[in-house]
Amino acid sequence: MTAEAAARDIEAKIRDLVAFITGEAAAGLDTASPLIGEKAVVDSQGLLEVMLALEEFAGERFGKPFDWMNDAAFSSARSPFRTIGTLAAHMADQMVEGA
Numbered sequence: 001m002t003a004e005a006a007a008r009d010i011e012a013k014i015r016d017l018v019a020f021i022t023g024e025a026a027a028g029l030d031t032a033s034p035l036i037g038e039k040a041v042v043d044s045q046g047l048l049e050v051m052l053a054l055e056e057f058a059g060e061r062f063g064k065p066f067d068w069m070n071d072a073a074f075s076s077a078r079s080p081f082r083t084i085g086t087l088a089a090h091m092a093d094q095m096v097e098g099a
Contacts, residue, residue, distance in 0.1 A: 006092035007085075009061065010054075014084045017053050021046045031085030047081065054091060062095040 011031060018033070018041055019026035034040050035047055042050065051068050058066035068080070068091075080090030 003092045003096045006095050007088045010088040010091050013057050017050045018042055021049055033084045035081045064095055066091055
């Protein structure tokens with residue numbers, strides 16, 4: 001599987017998770033939807049729920065662990081949590097690495 005294909009699968013999963021947590025329609029979310037900051041579509045607890053669910057999804061879908069705790073995660077400028085798209089790309093890179 002390519003990183004692009006993995007990212008599409010992961011983006012869809014993130015949209016579904018955010019929609020479930022917030023009660024919003026998944027169709028209203030896209031790759032630019034912010035996950036952190038003033039206009040975030042989820043609060044900090046919701047983001048934690050997304051990350052924990054993605055850990056499980058990584059194991060089930062890709063057979064690999066998802067390491068979301070890294071130095072970039074705590075940088076607002078470089079954080080993979082900035083948007084749905086940046087998180088999906090970050091996770092996809094990990095899932096196809098060494099595949």
